[in-house]
Every structure is written in C-alpha cells, then in structure tokens.
Amino acid sequence: MLSFIVRVTQEFEQEHGKRPNLLYLNPEHVVHLQRGFDDCYDLAAIMRMLNMELLIDQGAVHPHVAWIAPAAAKRAV
DSSP: OHHHHHHHHHHHHHHHSSOOOEEEEOHHHHHHHHHTSOTTOOHHHHHHHHTOEEEEOTTOSSOEEEOOOHHHHHHHO
C-alpha cells in the first residue's frame, strides 16, 4: 500500500509541480496502510511521515491524492 501511495504522490507532483497534501483512502486502505508499519506508529504518525492529511472516503476505490489550500485542508479533516 505504501509503495502505491508513494507512486501516485510522485505522479501527482510531476504532473502538477507540487506535492499533494491530502490522501483519500477508504477504511480498508487505512488498515492495509497501518499494517505496513510497526505497531509503534499510529495513524497520526504515519500521516505526519507522509506529510499529508487523511480523508477517509467510503467510495474511494483506489487511494488517490490531491492538493488543497492549507485553510481548506483544516476544514476537510
């Protein structure tokens, strides 16, 4: 899961010229992402490492990323 997120992040950055700051995952994706880390990393720590906010979207078929203005990011969480 982490390698997929890294890939879509890199693709976004190449296409848009900036790093995404928002990650869309469905609940199952969240579980898979957490399994890729040691137990000492909670979800907040993982998101800090990715330098993104998390938006859990029940309808997300695949993880995807976006960039939103910082003020909008605080409202999205």
